[in-house]
Amino acid sequence: MKALVTGGCGFIGSHLANYLEEKGHRVKVADIKTISECYLPLKVDKIIQADLRKFNACDYATRDVDWVFNLSANMGGIGFITKVGAEVMHDNALINVNMMEACRQNGVKRIFFSSSACIYPAYRQTTPEVEPLKEEYAVPAQPDSFYGWEKLFTEQLMKAYSRDYGVDIRVARFHNIYGHHGTYKGGREKAPASLCRKVAEVTDGGAITIWGDGKQTRSFLYIDDSLDAIYKLMQSDCTEPLNIGSDELISIDELADLIIKISGKKIKKQYDLAKPQGVRGRNADLNLIKSVLNWEPKTTYREGLTKTYKWIAEMVREGQEK
Numbered sequence: 001m002k003a004l005v006t007g008g009c010g011f012i013g014s015h016l017a018n019y020l021e022e023k024g025h026r027v028k029v030a031d032i033k034t035i036s037e038c039y040l041p042l043k044v045d046k047i048i049q050a051d052l053r054k055f056n057a058c059d060y061a062t063r064d065v066d067w068v069f070n071l072s073a074n075m076g077g078i079g080f081i082t083k084v085g086a087e088v089m090h091d092n093a094l095i096n097v098n099m100m101e102a103c104r105q106n107g108v109k110r111i112f113f114s115s116s117a118c119i120y121p122a123y124r125q126t127t128p129e130v131e132p133l134k135e136e137y138a139v140p141a142q143p144d145s146f147y148g149w150e151k152l153f154t155e156q157l158m159k160a161y162s163r164d165y166g167v168d169i170r171v172a173r174f175h176n177i178y179g180h181h182g183t184y185k186g187g188r189e190k191a192p193a194s195l196c197r198k199v200a201e202v203t204d205g206g207a208i209t210i211w212g213d214g215k216q217t218r219s220f221l222y223i224d225d226s227l228d229a230i231y232k233l234m235q236s237d238c239t240e241p242l243n244i245g246s247d248e249l250i251s252i253d254e255l256a257d258l259i260i261k262i263s264g265k266k267i268k269k270q271y272d273l274a275k276p277q278g279v280r281g282r283n284a285d286l287n288l289i290k291s292v293l294n295w296e297p298k299t300t301y302r303e304g305l306t307k308t309y310k311w312i313a314e315m316v317r318e319g320q321e322k
């Protein structure tokens with residue numbers, strides 16, 4: 001297949017682009033970033049620097065491709081999506097509306113969209129011992145962020161294009177994908193990368209600050225596992241949104257403890273209750289994806305976080321030496 005990965009200089013996009021190339025597909029990447037800003041060396045056919053908020057750029061990028069993986073988004077971790085609303089909705093709506101229309105006009109055979117666990121209603125995520133989120137819980141809708149509302153809008157946009165124009169769609173709701181070669185500093189990083197960086201930066205015997213009281217829970221999926229799931233979903237005939245995540249709940253405190261253990265340092269934890277912590281608990285229900293794709297996560301937190309920590313610690317060391 002000739003595949004386009006948008007957001008292909010980003011964390012998931014860059015891993016996915018190389019993965020598809022290794023599977024024998026011809027891969028083109030489009031991103032507003034330049035290749036030098038991409039952490040992972042890309043082994044793809046073509047890289048286009050393009051602002052996909054603009055229709056002309058989407059039109060150019062989607063010519064002569066069979067599959068589109070639309071991962072481009074203006075996004076970040078809890079700090080970023082709590083603070084930035086208008087820009088996130090504006091940019092991502094433009095990207096997704098224009099990508100969808102360009103795919104239709106250029107006769108793209110199948111389009112994949114990276115939705116998010118952030119579409120799920122806040123009222124189902126009020127305790128740390130939260131019930132795993134089933135796909136059907138998306139409505140009645142009450143996402144806790146503008147970012148989540150935009151993802152929900154785009155899911156509906158895709159449904160409309162599928163119904164009215166017969167566009168072939170695949171939708172994944174990612175639940176906290178983590179791993180090496182992703183954003184780990186600058187304010188857009190997510191909890192696992194942020195904690196790895198804090199632990200890597202501090203000297204033995206020092207302290208790190210955790211946002212909130214640390215009792216909030218999440219589940220995290222290692223990048224390699226997510227790639228297998230995306231690929232299986234794209235090859236399947238499932239046109240309904242599917243959770244791609246882990247169902248192993250862990251508190252942010254436990255996550256920090258594990259990273260500290262992996263680092264081999266002795267580190268104290270402090271808590272900043274004024275910082276945003278998002279919903280109180282969030283977990284993925286994987287029953288649907290298990291039955292439809294026969295997929296489940298393989299990588300343990302210890303394995304995934306060891307690889308992630310090793311890379312981030314290396315980046316921090318290199319940064320300190322400069």
Ligand SMILES: NC(=O)c1ccc[n+]([C@@H]2O[C@H](COP(=O)([O-])OP(=O)(O)OC[C@H]3O[C@@H](n4cnc5c(N)ncnc54)[C@H](O)[C@@H]3O)[C@@H](O)[C@H]2O)c1
Binds near residue numbers: 051052182
């Ligand atoms: N990482 C996660 O845990 C997670 C969870 C849920 C959903 N998602 C979704 O998965 C996708 C990939 O996430 P990620 O973690 O790799 O994020 P990322 O920020 O690393 O990658 C997004 C990429 O999109 C690019 N981009 C932004 N605006 C653009 C524009 N106007 N034109 C072209 N490219 C643009 C960015 O430069 C970046 O490289 C996003 O759609 C995100 O919302 C990710």
